[in-house]
Amino acid sequence: MQIRTQLTLVFTAITGAILLLFAFAVYHTSVNNREREFYALLEKEAITKANVFLNARVDKQTLQDIYHNNRKILNEVEVAIYDTEHNLLYHDAVDIDFVKETPDMLSKLAKEQKLYFYQDKWQVIGLLYPYEGKDYIVTAAAYDEYGYRKLDYLLKAMLVGLVVALLIIYIAGKYFSRRFFRPINAMTERARNISATNLDLRIESSANGDELARLADTFNGMLDRLESSFDAQKHFVSNIAHELRTPLAAIIAELELSTSKDQAIADYKLIIDRALNDAKRLTKLSNSLLDLAKASYDPTEITFKPTRIDEVLIDALQQVQSAEPSYRIGLEFDGEIEDDTFISVQGNAYLLKVAFANLIDNGCKFSDEHKCTVSIGFDKTDVFLTFEDNGIGISAEDIERIFTPFFRGENKTFTDGNGIGLSLTHKIVSLHHGSIQIDSTPQKGTTFHLKLPHL
Structure with missing residues (x-):
């Protein structure tokens, strides 16, 4: 079932329930009002007839004739008058007598002075009526045909109106659901074509900034990221293919x-050496790609734990020194380390070692001298590392793109490389919520400044 159909049905059901409750309240109020108003009418009729009989002393026969004549065209009120000894003084129609007064009823009425009750569908009121120092018991009963007819009309009208x-x-x-869902349908059709x-x-x-506009903006933002990701992936694959092909x-x-x-x-040895060097280049490239893939994992899937930066840095130094014994690497500490937490970060030791x-x-x-100097410092919040060399440097134009995967600048002819190392380092530093900056002067050297938040 479509959402708009569900919303329509739910809205109709809720509105119908509200209307039904309202109709019930109106009908219930009307029923109570009819009953209360008819009891008031019966009381007036009872008092009026008691006055006519006791005070005006109208003849019984005359009153009974009036009652019988009126009964032919309307539901006349039937009145009976008793004294306190339960003697019947007057009755509109003894032959009809809907109330059927009993001694127990009259005794209860004399005690409570006023009673309201039903005889079948007839409403009955009994009251104690004082006159000239004596009490009389008066009952009045009638069937409210007009009132019930109005209630019946009201009920039918409300049922028809509700339907x-x-x-x-x-x-x-x-x-309205079709109208309001029209933009969503348009969005769905548009998304289907992407x-x-x-x-x-x-x-x-x-441009109205409503929920659908925000949804469209969010979806477009996701498409922007996907497009960038696809472009980067195509560029990445193209570069890998180029790097592997050579x-x-x-x-x-x-x-x-x-x-x-x-x-x-001697020629065979030369060929084997060349093939071996190329195979080493492939191995180094594949390792770099694997490290780049690890650094691109979801951060929630990477294990982070308290890690001492100096220990990771020494491991990285020994690894580079072992691979290239000709390299000269210096390590300096800026200040005494009194608290291990000042040089410890919440990080992944393997990835940090790769970056360093x-x-x-x-x-x-x-x-030219194959020399690099590394220094470590810290303050109350961060660990600072600098990697300084006095090599050929990097041009200002190349610095802007230096962290782009597979990018190699003007100095690519100086030595072999694949353009992955610095982009991988930048990604690893970002994973550790740090920052990396470059100061470089062509033909004078380059300094990388790293800042990582410590524990």
């Missing part, structure tokens, strides 16, 4: 050359 109202409400609900090949399409958003092509060419004709042992190793390797690689 008509529900029908009108349902039709109006269908119309695919990976046309992520530039967007959902139209109104060493693979070199390896294939070297191996084909070695099998094309007999070679001297990339910066150390990068500093040594682009320096």
Whole structure:
């Protein structure tokens, strides 16, 4: 069932329930009012007839004739008058006698002075009427045909009105729900046409700032992120293919050359060395891609725990030194460490080690002396690390794109690389809620400044 149909039915049901409660309240009030008003009428008739009989001393026969004549055209009130000894003094129609007064009834009436009750559908009132120092018991009874007819008309009118109202409400609900859901249907049709090949399409958003406009803006924002992600993915795949193709092509060419004709042992060694270097490049590239994938995980899936920065930095230094013994790496501490928490962060030791190793390797690689100096400092909130070299530096134009995956600047001819290390480092630092800045002067050197919040 469609939501708009559900809303229409729910709205109709709620409105119908409210109308039904209102109709019940009106009908119940009308019933009570009819009963109360008719009892008041009976009381007036009883007092009036008692006055006519006792005070005006109108003849019994005359009063009875009036009663019988009126009964032919309307429901006349039947009145009976007794003294306190239960002697019947007057009755409009003894032959009819709807009330059937009994001694117990008269005794109760004399005691309570006024009674209201029903005889079948006839309403009866009994009261104690004082006259010239004596009390008389007067009863009056009648059937309120006119009042019941009005209630019957009222009930039928309310039932018909309720049915008509529900029908009108349902039709109006269908119309307005269709009208209000028209923008949603348009959004649905638009979204159905969006695919990976046309992520530039967007959902139209109104300018009134309502819930649908906010939904459209949110959806468009999601499409913006998806489009950027798809573009980045295509760029990423293209760069990977390019980076893999070069060493693979070199390896294939070297191996084909070695099998094309007999070679001297020295030539075979040279070919094997070249193929081995290309294979190492592939290994380094694959490791970098794996680390980049790990750094791109959902942060909730990465294990973070208290980690000492100096220990991770020493591990990274030893790793780089082991891979490249020619590198010269210096480590300096700015100040005494009195509290371990000042150089400890909530982080992932493996990823931090990868980031530090990339910066150390990068500093040594682009320096003629293959030298990099690392220093550690801290304040009340953060740990500061600097990675300084006096190598070839980075141009201002390249600094703007230095953290883009696979980007290699003007210095790419100086040494081999794949453009992943710095982008990976930037992602890892961001995962740890830190920041990284670059100060660089071409032909003088580069300094990377890292700031990480400590425990």
